[in-house]
Amino acid sequence: MIAHTRQRGVAMLIVLWACTLLAILLGGFAVMSRTEGLQARYQFAQAQAHYAAEAGLVQTINGLMSQDPQQRPIPDGRPYPITFDDAKVIVTVVDEDGKVDLNSAGGAVLQALFQAAGAPQQRAISLAAAVQDWRSFGIAGLPNGAKAPAYKAAGLPYGPRNGPFATIEELQQVLGMDNDLYEVVAPVVTIWSGRERPNPVHAPALALAAIPGMTPDQANALLASRQDPNASVAGANGVTHSIRSEATLADGTRAVLRAVVRLRGAQAGSQPYAVLRWQEGDSE
Template sequence: MKRTPASPARPQRGVALLVVLWACTLLAILLGGYAMLARTEGLQARYQFAQTQAHYAAEAGVVRAIYGLQDPQPQQHWVADGRSYPFDFDGVRVSISVIDEAGKVDLNAATPEVLQNLFRAAGMPDAKALALAKNVADWRSFATTTPGVGIDPAYALAGRDYGPRHGPFATIEELQMVLGMDPAVYRVVASQVTLWSGRPSPDPATAPPLALAAIPGMTPQQAQALSAARQASQPVPGMVAPQGVTHSIRSEATLADGTRAVLRATVRLQGLRPGAPPYAVLRWQEGDGE
């Protein structure tokens, strides 16, 4: 009996089945990738939305602080000594603190003694604090100690291609350029210094902790008592917080899911004059980094 040869369709069907399986596998991989991409984009969109919500809540906190400083009812005025004022904005918790710039160490007006005390309170040894205070005074001084020399020899010896400005500090960040300024010390003192008070020494009624320690004659016990009274929102006998015009505002907004935004602004109040803005922004920063 003659045998019938095997049909060529069977191996073709096997190959087709493999192609279908590979196609299904590839399609599953592609679909999984698209699903992961869509999930990632969804998470990013939610994160960006939450960050935006927190940011605008923090901005609302800055505006609320400006209003509190200029409240038409004097007894409702906010005290600009660093105490915290809670605020709720559309379900977002906002914590606001305000410091009068008069309570900070003015880089352009503070005495060398105040500067030395500030750097010592920030952790510098006495000798380095004294040298840095002298360098700050030299930086802002109009009188050059080395006439006719392009770069100060001390700065050149330290590898700097610049010397002191011999003029007022233009920004707080410029303090980092002064010879002897340690980055760690700068991070500590940056929030304690200002360009806008014009005072040789901080006002103790509103000075933050390190600036308080920089005041000549201020003992640790006195500084501790002042800080404790502020935290308890108690008046200090014989000391009245001034109603200055230039203030630093820190506004921190926190959502229910923990998303957080921090804004820091230095503003100058300009009063309620027809056609004029009620305040001017002198400095604006996002986050707590310096």
């Protein structure tokens, strides 16, 4: 009788352990299923926001190519709201002609840019010369500039390209440039305009300050004139534009796309535009 009771107790204990183990397994499966469900919803929302941002970008490109001036966005960085499905999309367009071209700008433009961005005069002079030395093919440097020996003396494992800037990010490698100054000037420099100085019609404020002879009063007047909703710069646009499209869903999910596009026009047998640069997110 006692042995039988012990057997029943052992059996009951095994059943209890089995039930406990089963409950743990079921709980784990429930947590895993919930986590997978949340991940799926997050990924779906991210994809939805991404495609909304892409729709805003494509719609803006179509507007830039429109024959109707009223349909073309003014490329001076002003925000354009767009609604796409349940997403709110904000698009900004900047004409690359309004920026400082790292490969074409003269020393006076580069110096004025760096000074306007907060660099002391002597540092701005040296940086302007170093930028010109970076892109020049010769081995002889400018006064206050930097060719290969200067980089070696600074302990850097590289020298100047001795050719045109291939990317905007390359500016970070120029001797004397630091991250703080780069973050300020990066939004207003380009490698795609080919202009010696920015086009003042839609240049950002910092790029306006880099134009020789541009006074603060003139720059402020230009910026103020853009606040007129009836203002138009039809016919003044270039062919290469930076576009930033930010989409936000009702639940706060956000996606940002940035692209540099060059319009080609309606040429037979060719794409109407080319994408020169494509980035997801706001990081450089």
